[in-house]
Every structure is written in structure tokens, then in C-alpha cells.
Amino acid sequence: MRRGARAALLIGWLLVLAGLGWMVSQRLHVSTDLRSFMPAPTTPDQRLLMEQVGEGPGSRLLLLAIHGQSDAKLAALSQGLAAALKKDPRYSQVLNGSFDLGALDERLLPYRYLLSPTLDTQPLDEAYLADQLQQRLDDLSSPAASLLKGLLPRDPTLEVLQLAERWAPATSPQLREGVWFSPQDEALLLVQTAAAGFDPGAQQQAIDGIRQAFAALPGSAGATLEPSGPGYFSVVAAAQTRQQADWIGRISTVGFIALLLLAYRSFSSLLLSALPIASAALAGIAALTLAFPEVHGITLAFGFTLLGVAQEYPIRVLSHRRAGEDALASVRALWPLLLTAIASACIAYLAFYASGVNGLKQLALFTIVGLLVAGCSTRYLLPHLLPRRVHDVADMRWLIRARTFVDRLPRPRWIPVAVAAAIVAMLALARAPFWQDNLAALTPLPADLLQRDARLRQALGAPDVRYLLVLEAPGAQGVLELSERLQPQVDALLARRAADALELPSRYLPSVAVQRARQARLPDRATLQRALDQALQGLPFRADLFQPFVDDVQAARTLPPLTPERYAQTPLGQRLAAMLVPRDGHWLGLGTISGVHDLAALQALGADTHGAVRLLDLKAASESLVVDYRTRILQALAAAALLLVLTIALALRSLRRAWHVLAPMTLATFLVLAVERVAGVQISLFHLVALILAGGLGLHYALFFERDTGDAAEQRRTLHATIVCVLSALLVFGMLAWATIPVLRAIGLTVSLGVAFHFCLSILMAPHARED
Amino acid sequence: MLDRPLVVSGELSWLGGDRLQRRVEHPQRETSTIADGEVTQQREGRSPRHFSLKRAPQLQVLLDSFVALLGGDAARLQQAFEVRQEGDARGAWTLTLVPRDARVAKTVASIRIDGYTNASRCMHLQEADGDLAVDLLGPLAARMPAEPTREALQALCQSAP
Numbered sequence: 001m002r003r004g005a006r007a008a009l010l011i012g013w014l015l016v017l018a019g020l021g022w023m024v025s026q027r028l029h030v031s032t033d034l035r036s037f038m039p040a041p042t043t044p045d046q047r048l049l050m051e052q053v054g055e056g057p058g059s060r061l062l063l064l065a066i067h068g069q070s071d072a073k074l075a076a077l078s079q080g081l082a083a084a085l086k087k088d089p090r091y092s093q094v095l096n097g098s099f100d101l102g103a104l105d106e107r108l109l110p111y112r113y114l115l116s117p118t119l120d121t122q123p124l125d126e127a128y129l130a131d132q133l134q135q136r137l138d139d140l141s142s143p144a145a146s147l148l149k150g151l152l153p154r155d156p157t158l159e160v161l162q163l164a165e166r167w168a169p170a171t172s173p174q175l176r177e178g179v180w181f182s183p184q185d186e187a188l189l190l191v192q193t194a195a196a197g198f199d200p201g202a203q204q205q206a207i208d209g210i211r212q213a214f215a216a217l218p219g220s221a222g223a224t225l226e227p228s229g230p231g232y233f234s235v236v237a238a239a240q241t242r243q244q245a246d247w248i249g250r251i252s253t254v255g256f257i258a259l260l261l262l263a264y265r266s267f268s269s270l271l272l273s274a275l276p277i278a279s280a281a282l283a284g285i286a287a288l289t290l291a292f293p294e295v296h297g298i299t300l301a302f303g304f305t306l307l308g309v310a311q312e313y314p315i316r317v318l319s320h321r322r323a324g325e326d327a328l329a330s331v332r333a334l335w336p337l338l339l340t341a342i343a344s345a346c347i348a349y350l351a352f353y354a355s356g357v358n359g360l361k362q363l364a365l366f367t368i369v370g371l372l373v374a375g376c377s378t379r380y381l382l383p384h385l386l387p388r389r390v391h392d393v394a395d396m397r398w399l400i401r402a403r404t405f406v407d408r409l410p411r412p413r414w415i416p417v418a419v420a421a422a423i424v425a426m427l428a429l430a431r432a433p434f435w436q437d438n439l440a441a442l443t444p445l446p447a448d449l450l451q452r453d454a455r456l457r458q459a460l461g462a463p464d465v466r467y468l469l470v471l472e473a474p475g476a477q478g479v480l481e482l483s484e485r486l487q488p489q490v491d492a493l494l495a496r497r498a499a500d501a502l503e504l505p506s507r508y509l510p511s512v513a514v515q516r517a518r519q520a521r522l523p524d525r526a527t528l529q530r531a532l533d534q535a536l537q538g539l540p541f542r543a544d545l546f547q548p549f550v551d552d553v554q555a556a557r558t559l560p561p562l563t564p565e566r567y568a569q570t571p572l573g574q575r576l577a578a579m580l581v582p583r584d585g586h587w588l589g590l591g592t593i594s595g596v597h598d599l600a601a602l603q604a605l606g607a608d609t610h611g612a613v614r615l616l617d618l619k620a621a622s623e624s625l626v627v628d629y630r631t632r633i634l635q636a637l638a639a640a641a642l643l644l645v646l647t648i649a650l651a652l653r654s655l656r657r658a659w660h661v662l663a664p665m666t667l668a669t670f671l672v673l674a675v676e677r678v679a680g681v682q683i684s685l686f687h688l689v690a691l692i693l694a695g696g697l698g699l700h701y702a703l704f705f706e707r708d709t710g711d712a713a714e715q716r717r718t719l720h721a722t723i724v725c726v727l728s729a730l731l732v733f734g735m736l737a738w739a740t741i742p743v744l745r746a747i748g749l750t751v752s753l754g755v756a757f758h759f760c761l762s763i764l765m766a767p768h769a770r771e772d
Numbered sequence: 773m774l775d776r777p778l779v780v781s782g783e784l785s786w787l788g789g790d791r792l793q794r795r796v797e798h799p800q801r802e803t804s805t806i807a808d809g810e811v812t813q814q815r816e817g818r819s820p821r822h823f824s825l826k827r828a829p830q831l832q833v834l835l836d837s838f839v840a841l842l843g844g845d846a847a848r849l850q851q852a853f854e855v856r857q858e859g860d861a862r863g864a865w866t867l868t869l870v871p872r873d874a875r876v877a878k879t880v881a882s883i884r885i886d887g888y889t890n891a892s893r894c895m896h897l898q899e900a901d902g903d904l905a906v907d908l909l910g911p912l913a914a915r916m917p918a919e920p921t922r923e924a925l926q927a928l929c930q931s932a933p
Contacts, residue, residue, distance in 0.1 A: 071809070072809070138799075138800045140774070141796070142796075142802060142813055144811070144821065149903075175810070176808070176810070177809045177825075178809075178825075540775060540778060542773060542774065542775045545773055
């Protein structure tokens with residue numbers, strides 16, 4: 001190709017990349033919600049888990065502690081922060097212990113007689129009113145006078161205070177200066193975010209909002225705000241992982257560039273060989289933005305990792321060029337093998353698409369599009385741009401010696417049998433549990449963070465994130481009625497200290513039936529007025545003082561009962577909305593539990609309700625979900641393996657040759673598993689993904705080593721290309737294996753081991769060297 | 773709110789520091805303690821009630837004025853109130869305290885203390901909504917009329933002992 005045409009091709013290619021880049025920057029929305037990386041839940045408990053993990057009352061709770069100042073200043077900061085956050089729509093509930101009449105909407109005030117249980121046992125008769133009014137009189141002469149004076153005309157029985165007490169957290173921390181304090185002299189706040197707890201991006205915004213509001217408060221400079229809770233943890237874990245992945249990525253990129261420069265001694269070759277990879281990544285993301293409204297952050301991270309396979313395509317082209325040979329000719333010679341490799345990799349990733357998990361579908365689309373673009377651009381574009389004169393690697397002296405060494409290695413036929421026996425023995429010997437089902441174990445949090453969380457949770461009486469009491473009924477009212485029927489049993493359990501607290505939905509909203517019953521007990525205007533007049537006898541209150549009270553009681557008599565829908569528009573309604581959720585034509589009530597002492601007693605709670613009431617263990621449900629997930633991936637892999645055998649056998653047109661390619665690959669894959677098992681590593685989903693990547697790389701090694709060209713120089717080039725590929729993979733993933741975060745270490749260790757085993761086994765089991 | 777004044781009798785004691793205790797003997801036994809920014813109210817046969825001093829600004833004012841007066845802390849008094857003092861030749865005097873904090877002034881308009889020579893006799897707490905609390909102190913407490921009126925109490929406080 002002429003110089004001008006080459007320049008035009010290069011500029012055209014770069015322009016297309018720039019165009020793709022622009023499109024991606026316009027359309028790409030990265031989501032961070034980890035749930036899209038989980039399989040579609042199948043059982044009702046799993047479905048509930050998926051919602052609870054993100055939206056459950058427990059997981060959206062942030063626990064805040066402020067310390068480092070005097071009590072009075074901390075209390076002022078707590079009040080200021082609560083006031084600021086209450087105005088912010090990112091937070092659905094803010095509690096700091098201060099008594100808040102505003103929690104009950106002004107318009108809902110007459111509803112207090114329907115919401116409070118007072119009327120169940122106590123009619124509004126003369127005796128009750130007289131007793132209450134005498135108490136109010138004592139209140140007026142007491143220090144509490146200024147507190148209650150405003151309420152008195154409208155609410156002489158202090159029904160509002162009873163509701164406030166009923167709705168206060170079951171075990172509240174010590175009150176100092178009017179706000180919650182921990183025994184460690186920290187002011188405590190509970191904040192419920194509107195965002196899902198398992199969405200690190202949204203939680204990051206919520207936490208940033210809290211920090212900004214705190215920093216804007218006067219006097220906050222000397223105090224420290226420390227958040228805790230599931231949402232904060234997801235932010236910490238994501239940041240930790242990103243930070244380590246970033247610095248490891250930087251080091252290995254520098255090493256990778258140095259390695260390629262050393263191998264090919266051509267700067268322009270290096271730059272040009274980056275073009276297929278850049279095209280692959282951009283085309284992959286562009287395809288994702290077209291097919292999905294949001295792209296998951298993990299898809300991108302894993303996707304770039306899996307695209308590492310594509311780096312081999314240009315490396316093969318560079319290594320296999322003979323001196324003076326046209327680049328196009330050398331690519332043509334390689335193409336059948338490269339195409340087989342690309343097709344097999346695409347088939348393996350297709351298995352991900354079949355898994356049905358949204359995140360994995362995205363991953364499949366990204367890598368398949370990426371691999372095809374990388375392969376085609378390596379075949380049809382790159383050769384036209386490569387420099388004409390190249391240095392033939394086949395003449396390097398070390399390479400000749402290395403090839404001789406490799407050729408002299410003994411290749412006994414029993415190697416596969418011995419390796420297989422070793423694998424079986426190691427797998428049989430390993431004692432630790434095979435699978436790691438606890439997702440949390442992969443992104444562990446610093447122990448001091450967890451300790452602080454446990455301490456704050458205990459101080460605040462915040463609900464446990466692990467257990468939920470699930471109440472199921474055809475309608476919302478049915479759930480509330482069930483919850484009311486259950487209340488006496490729950491009270492008995494709490495009295496026996498089976499748990500520290502158990503909040504049922506009916507605590508916030510009684511059923512319509514109960515509200516109607518209370519309405520029926522409210523006296524009419526004349527009766528109430530008569531009782532009130534008699535009760536006021538001998539008391540110094542002005543006769544018409546309680547007119548607003550009489551009006552409110554009259555209003556309450558004719559109110560339509562409060563339903564969850566109407567209630568949802570108030571601040572307290574938000575609390576209820578988290579505890580009462582519709583599901584598949586049914587309604588579920590969620591009771592939050594804190595401080596579980598007697599699990600069996602809680603489980604027995606719903607024994608005779610035929611499943612209408614049951615204790616949900618979110619940890620068990622999440623583990624069963626992971627097991628399902630893994631089963632699906634394994635099934636997909638089995639299907640992919642079968643397809644792979646067919647593809648390779650068809651491409652090579654020989655079962656015997658296919659055996660020579662697939663046997664080392666399979667043995668190496670199981671060898672990695674066996675070695676990790678003996679080392680006590682529990683296998684997680686991330687190990688499986690890493691094994692697939694290593695398998696893809698191993699397939700290349702085996703395919704190229706199996707190729708019988710009968711040309712010693714070409715054999716040397718194959719060895720050169722493979723060594724460069726192995727070293728670059730070891731460099732990138734070997735670095736990851738040193739990471740302290742288990743997810744990164746899992747991927748790094750597995751791929752490094754895999755690459756090493758695949759390389760050794762495909763050399764030792766290659767057929768042609770023996771036949772030479 | 774009331775068409776008759778409310779009369780209670782008991783003891784108010786300064787426990788040192790920012791702590792006050794108010795014990796009511798009549799008509800209903802009740803003990804209230806202000807300590808560490810918290811008010812605790814204990815009434816016979818009922819569970820105690822707690823609330824923050826911040827919710828009851830007039831109690832904060834009462835605490836400030838009492839502690840400053842009893843402790844002889846003029847600087848503290850000046851810090852919390854505008855102080856006005858009047859007296860006559862017979863030895864009767866009146867101290868008027870107006871809260872400086874605008875938030876406090878919304879509930880408590882002023883405090884007036886009547887005295888004679890070296891003894892305080894009455895304390896009037898004028899609330900912003902028009903309610904008035906009058907405390908008869910020391911020997912005068914025994915002379916509380918059964919059906920007091922504002923005028924009668926006013927006269928009692930300013931009479932010579």
C-alpha cells in the first residue's frame with residue numbers, strides 16, 4: 001500500500017475511533033447497583049431478598065456518630081444536621097432522638113384517635129377526662145408547662161405524645177441535651193436513604209450529601225462525623241477495590257509496554273498494535289449503549305479483563321512476521337488459526353449470554369463484539385499499517401536456544417494420565433469447603449469499621465440486617481390485620497427476651513377494621529361536651545378552652561380510615577412504606593428485628609399460620625441465590641465446552657488434533673482448580689470467570705503449538721509469540737495476585753496459575769515436536 | 773387558659789452548679805430536677821418524664837437567674853439578661869430581668885424580683901403569652917391567699933414586712 005493510502009487509512013481508523021468515543025461519551029450511563037449482577041431470583045424468599053438487599057428498611061439505614069466536641073455543641077450539630085437532611089429528598093427519614101411533633105402531619109392530627117390504642121381500653125368518658133384534666137393542671141404548674149401548653153386546647157389527653165412514644169425506636173439510646181448520645185459521648189443519628197443500599201454510586205451521593213450538610217453547619221470544624229451501615233460499607237468496599245485495582249493497573253501497564261518494546265524493538269509497532277484493542281473496547285461499549293439503557297460498572301471492569309485475550313492477536317501478527325515478508329501475507333497464513341481462536345472464545349462467552357443474568361449478558365455482548373472487532377481489525381486493517389521492514393524474531397539467539405531446549409524436553413505419553421491422577425488426588429485431599437457462597441467475604445471490611453457498626457447498632461437499637469419477619473396476605477389490610485393478631489404473641493416473645501425488639505407494620509398504621517372500631521367508640525358532640533363539662537367541674541380551666549378538642553373528636557368520627565396510600569404522603573408514611581410492600585398480587589408486611597437472642601422462638605412464631613408468617617434469614621437466602629447463580633454459570637459452561645469441542649474438531653477437521661488442543665487446556669483448567677483447593681482457597685464466582693479467561697488464553701497456546709508447519713523458524717516464532725503473551729499475562733495478573741482484596745486476588749491468582757499451567761501442558765502435550 | 777390562678781406550694785432548692793430541684797407538696801406531690809441540661813419530672817404513682825432543657829426555654833431562664841442570683845454571679849446575670857434595678861429609701865427594691873436571647877424572649881417576657889433590704893420576697897415570671905407565674909419566697913410563702921388575684925399578690929409583694 002502506498003504511503004498516502006496508509007496515512008489515509010490510519011487517519012480514517014482514528015476518526016472512526018474518535019466517533020465511537022464521542023458516541024460512547026454521549027450515551028454511556030454506568031450503573032453501580034450490584035443487583036443487576038445477580039441472577040433473576042426464583043423463590044419468593046430470593047425475590048424478597050433482592051428487594052431487601054437494596055430497598056429494605058435495614059439496608060438503607062445509615063448510622064451517624066458525631067464526636068470530638070462538648071455535649072452541648074454536639075447536640076447543636078445533631079439538630080442542625082437533622083434539620084438540613086429532613087429538607088433533602090435523598091433521605092426518607094432522619095432521627096436524632098429529639099421529640100418531633102411535626103412527624104404527624106397537621107392534616108392528619110384528628111387521626112390520632114384512630115391511630116393510638118388508647119380508645120381500645122379507655123372510652124372518652126367523664127371519669128377519664130376528669131383524671132386527664134387534673135393531670136394537665138399539675139403539668140401546667142410543673143416545669144413541663146411551656147412544653148405542653150400549646151397542645152392543651154386541642155389535645156388534653158396528650159394522644160399525640162402517646163403516638164410519639166409508640167413510634168419511638170423500641171430501645172432508644174440515652175438522651176442528652178435533647179438528642180441521642182452513645183455511652184462513648186457521640187451524638188447519634190439514624191438516616192434512611194431514598195437510594196438502595198446495594199448501590200454504591202447512589203450511596204456515595206447520599207453520604208457526600210450528609211458530609212456537605214455537616215461541613216456547612218457552624219461549629220462543625222472541630223467535630224468529626226463518622227457514618228456506618230450497609231450503604232457506607234458498599235461505598236468503602238467499592239473505593240478500596242478501585243484504589244488497589246488502579247495502582248496495580250498502572251504498574252502493570254508500564255511493565256507491559258516495556259515488555260513489548262523489548263520484544264519487538266519498534267515503537268511504531270507497539271502503538272499500532274494498540275489500535276485493535278482500543279477499537280475492540282470502544283466498539284464493545286458502543287454496542288452495550290445501543291442494546292442496554294445502563295451499563296454496569298462491573299461489566300466494564302470484567303469486560304476489559306476478558307478482552308486481554310484480544311491483545312494476543314496483534315502479538316501473534318508481530319511475532320510471526322518473517323524478514324521481508326509482507327505483513328498481509330503473514331496475517332493470511334495465521335488467519336485460519338486466529339479465526340478458530342476467536343470463534344471458540346466467542347462461543348465460550350455466548351454461554352454467559354445464555355445465563356439470563358443481566359450483568360453477564362452485558363459482559364457477553366461486550367466481549368463478543370470486542371473480540372470480533374479486534375480480530376477483524378487485526379486481519380484487515382493492521383497489516384496495511386505495519387512498518388515494511390521488520391526484524392525477524394526467528395533469528396534471535398536466545399530464542400533458538402529456547403526452542404532447542406523445548407524440543408528436547410521429554411514428552412512421555414503418560415503425562416496426561418499422571419496430571420489427571422494428581423488432580424483427582426488433590427481434589428480428594430482438599431478439606432476446606434469447595435465453594436465460597438458468602439459474597440461479603442470477597443470484599444472484607446476493616447475490622448474496626450465492623451466493630452463500630454455493631455456498637456452503634458446496639459446503642460441505637462437499629463434493626464438487624466439479617467432477619468426479617470415476613471407477613472403475607474392477599475391485601476394490605478389483610479397484612480395489617482395479621483400483624484395486629486400477631487402482636488400479643490410478639491409481646492410475649494419480647495417479654496421473654498427472645499429478641500430486643502420486633503417492630504410490626506401495624507405499629508405505624510392499624511388496620512381499617514381497628515380504626516373503624518375506634519371510631520365507633522368516639523362519643524358524639526353532645527355526649528362529649530356533657531362529659532367534658534362535668535369533668536371540668538371544680539377545675540380552673542376556662543370553659544371554652546377545649547373547643548378545638550371537641551371539634552377534633554367530631555372530625556375523627558367521620559374521617560375515612562387512613563389507608564397506606566394516603567399515609568404514604570407523610571413523613572411517617574415513608575417508614576410504613578418500607579414495611580408494607582405489594583408483591584405479585586399479594587402484600588407483604590416486613591417486621592424488623594433487633595438483637596436476636598432466641599432464634600428458634602422467632603421461627604416458631606409463624607408455625608401454625610401455613611406460611612403466612614415466617615422468619616426470613618437474608619443471609620441464607622443470599623447464599624441460596626449465589627448457589628443458583630453458580631449452577632447456572634456451570635450449566636452454561638458445560639454447554640460452552642461441548643460447543644467448543646465441536647468447533648475445534650470442525651475447524652481442525654480431525655478429532656485427534658482437537659484432542660491435542662483441548663486436552664492440555666482441560667487438564668490445565670482442572671489443575672488450577674486442584675492447586676487452589678489444596679492451598680485452601682474456596683472457589684467463588686470470580687474464580688470461575690478468571691478460569692474462563694485463562695482457558696481462552698490456554699486455547700491460543702494449544703492451537704499454535706499444535707500447528708504443524710514443519711518449519712523450524714516458524715516454530716521459533718510461535719514460541720516467541722507465546723512467550724510474549726504468557727509474560728504479558730503473568731505481568732498483568734501476577735500483579736493482581738498480590739492485591740490484598742480477595743476479589744482481585746482471586747482473579748489474579750487464578751489467571752496467573754492458569755497461564756503458567758496452560759503454557760507448560762500445551763508444550764509438553766504438543767504432538768509435532770515428538771514426530772520431528 | 774385558666775380562669776383561676778393555680779396555687780402550689782413546696783420547696784425550691786439549689787443543688788450547686790447548674791442544678792435545681794423543685795419539690796411540690798400541695799396539691800400533688802411532685803419532684804422536678806434540672807440537671808445536666810435535662811429535666812426529670814417524678815410524680816407519685818407514675819413513671820418519670822424526661823425532657824431536654826432546650827425545649828423549655830423559660831426553665832433555662834429560671835435556672836440562669838436563680839443560679840446567678842444565689843451564687844452572686846453578676847457577670848452571668850448580665851450575660852443572660854438586661855438588668856434594671858429600682859429601689860426606695862425604705863429599703864424595698866425591684867430587680868427586672870429581660871432575656872437577651874430572642875428565642876427565649878419569645879416565651880419569657882421578663883422576670884421581676886421584689887425584695888426588701890437583703891431578702892427576696894417575690895419572683896414574677898411574665899410569659900410572652902400573658903400568663904404570669906408568681907412565686908412567694910421565704911416567710912411570705914405562708915401568706916399566700918386561698919383565692920389569689922394578680923392585684924392582691926402585687927400588693928402583698930410590695931408591702932413592707
